[in-house]
Amino acid sequence: MDKLVIRGGNPLSGRLHVGGSKNTALPLMAAALLGDGVTTLHNTPVLQDVFTFANVLRVTGARVDFAPDTDANTPDSMIIDATRIDHTEAPYDLVKKMRASFYMLGALLGRCGEARVSLPGGCAWGPRPVDLHLKGMEALGTKITMDQGYVVAKAPAGGLTGAHIHFEPSSVGATINVMLAAVTANGTTVLDNAAAEPDVVVFGNMLQAMGAQIEGLGTKTVTIKGVDKLNAVEFTNCPDRIELGTYMIAAALATPPGETLTITGANADHLGEAFLSAFEDTGVPFDLNGDTVTVTGTDVIHPVSIRTAPYPGFPTDLQAQWTVMMTQAHGTAYVTDTVYTDRFKHIPELNRMGAGCHVDDHTVIIEGLNGQALQGTNVMSTDLRASVSLVLAGLIAEGETHVHRVYHLDRGYENLEGKLSGAGIAIHREEYQE
Ligand code: EPZ
Numbered sequence: 001m002d003k004l005v006i007r008g009g010n011p012l013s014g015r016l017h018v019g020g021s022k023n024t025a026l027p028l029m030a031a032a033l034l035g036d037g038v039t040t041l042h043n044t045p046v047l048q049d050v051f052t053f054a055n056v057l058r059v060t061g062a063r064v065d066f067a068p069d070t071d072a073n074t075p076d077s078m079i080i081d082a083t084r085i086d087h088t089e090a091p092y093d094l095v096k097k098m099r100a101s102f103y104m105l106g107a108l109l110g111r112c113g114e115a116r117v118s119l120p121g122g123c124a125w126g127p128r129p130v131d132l133h134l135k136g137m138e139a140l141g142t143k144i145t146m147d148q149g150y151v152v153a154k155a156p157a158g159g160l161t162g163a164h165i166h167f168e169p170s171s172v173g174a175t176i177n178v179m180l181a182a183v184t185a186n187g188t189t190v191l192d193n194a195a196a197e198p199d200v201v202v203f204g205n206m207l208q209a210m211g212a213q214i215e216g217l218g219t220k221t222v223t224i225k226g227v228d229k230l231n232a233v234e235f236t237n238c239p240d241r242i243e244l245g246t247y248m249i250a251a252a253l254a255t256p257p258g259e260t261l262t263i264t265g266a267n268a269d270h271l272g273e274a275f276l277s278a279f280e281d282t283g284v285p286f287d288l289n290g291d292t293v294t295v296t297g298t299d300v301i302h303p304v305s306i307r308t309a310p311y312p313g314f315p316t317d318l319q320a321q322w323t324v325m326m327t328q329a330h331g332t333a334y335v336t337d338t339v340y341t342d343r344f345k346h347i348p349e350l351n352r353m354g355a356g357c358h359v360d361d362h363t364v365i366i367e368g369l370n371g372q373a374l375q376g377t378n379v380m381s382t383d384l385r386a387s388v389s390l391v392l393a394g395l396i397a398e399g400e401t402h403v404h405r406v407y408h409l410d411r412g413y414e415n416l417e418g419k420l421s422g423a424g425i426a427i428h429r430e431e432y433q434e
Pocket of ligand 1: 023024026099100127128129130131132133134168169170171172173174199316317339340384385412
């Protein structure tokens with residue numbers, strides 16, 4: 001098993017490049033199953049979750065190949081040949097590794113009119129229900145039965161029929177899954193309280209490029225007019241907004257006052273207004289210029305309390321990273337997660353490093369250290385965003401921080417230690433026995 005070892009105190013400066021979005025690449029891969037031909041996706045990140053999902057697609061009979069683009073500086077591409085889909089199943093041993101495999105329900109229903117998909121498990125911070133996914137499919141006319149932990153779904157003989165579906169709460173996954181089934185249904189589907197995250201919008205743009213009739217992407221009401229079939233396409237994935245936000249916070253923590261970190265390949269609009277205005281309120285200077293974001297180090301970080309919410313609200317996937325930033329603020333800050341009420345497994349680990357965090361219901365109260373250093377030590381990753389928050393803490397901690405079980409981090413950050421080393425950080429990977 002691997003861990004990352006970070007020696008704190010080095011300045012973070014120079015450049016960091018943002019890779020392709022993980023949470024967009026996965027639905028794009030599912031969408032490729034709807035096109036009966038060869039789809040090419042560009043800017044797909046080289047991540048464990050992408051490899052896992054490629055294996056899920058291969059089970060159906062699709063061919064998936066990775067084509068490293070011409071030079072090391074351009075992202076990788078993926079070629080998905082969905083000409084022949086003859087096995088409509090997503091098995092437990094793959095779905096258990098990655099919850100987004102549940103998108104196979106909508107993709108196989110949309111392409112083949114049937115699916116047998118393992119229910120995803122929970123995750124480190126609690127149950128992750130799929131009731132909205134199943135209700136949406138049933139609204140389209142799908143017959144759903146449960147069989148030994150599998151969802152068995154069957155469309156009527158004449159195919160699915162468009163419906164009016166309301167999501168409560170707003171759900172990225174349920175919106176994506178139901179869109180995958182609705183684009184080839186008979187008639188019109190209206191999704192109310194649909195997710196407006198950039199992941200959903202870019203995914204919807206790919207479906208439109210394949211011939212789907214979709215209106216209202218990025219708003220709370222998405223209307224889909226079913227079409228007979230979708231065509232394979234060539235499509236480019238968007239940059240990873242959570243990676244961008246993570247690097248902006250890293251710069252606030254570890255870029256020396258007056259020095260600048262340049263983040264390239266970014267799309268800051270995808271962070272949403274709430275994050276950008278909160279970042280501005282901390283007093284850390286930053287500049288947005290096309291696909292480049294520059295952040296300048298500063299002596300004082302003002303405490304800024306945040307509440308996560310669906311886009312354009314503050315992303316829940318950045319709340320752990322924000323908490324680390326607030327440990328260095330001059331004052332007390334409150335971080336409330338309204339999307340997942342128990343996503344705080346990183347807090348005990350941060351407190352072992354000397355942070356002053358206290359969880360009360362679904363809010364963490366952070367007593368800023370007024371610039372005093374955290375202490376490096378052994379810490380344990382529990383999930384993807386918790387693990388990267390521990391790396392951020394290690395950047396500024398005194399001594400060495402050993403972030404264990406870094407397989408969590410490898411799911412969502414491509415070559416993080418390589419990128420950070422290139423920007424001045426003393427970080428390396430080591431094998432260890434648990
Ligand atoms: C996606 O998960 C992301 N994952 C998550 O990122 C992200 O945290 C989440 O959206 C919220 O933005 C991927 O895109 C692969 P939801 P998803 O359905 O779709 C409740 C990361 O770190 N809900 O929008 O599973 C749910 O419990 C990951 O990259 C139901 O009640 O999230 C939650 O409270 C972690 N019933 C809320 O909706 C359902 O059927 C939002 O969840 C579905 C969801």
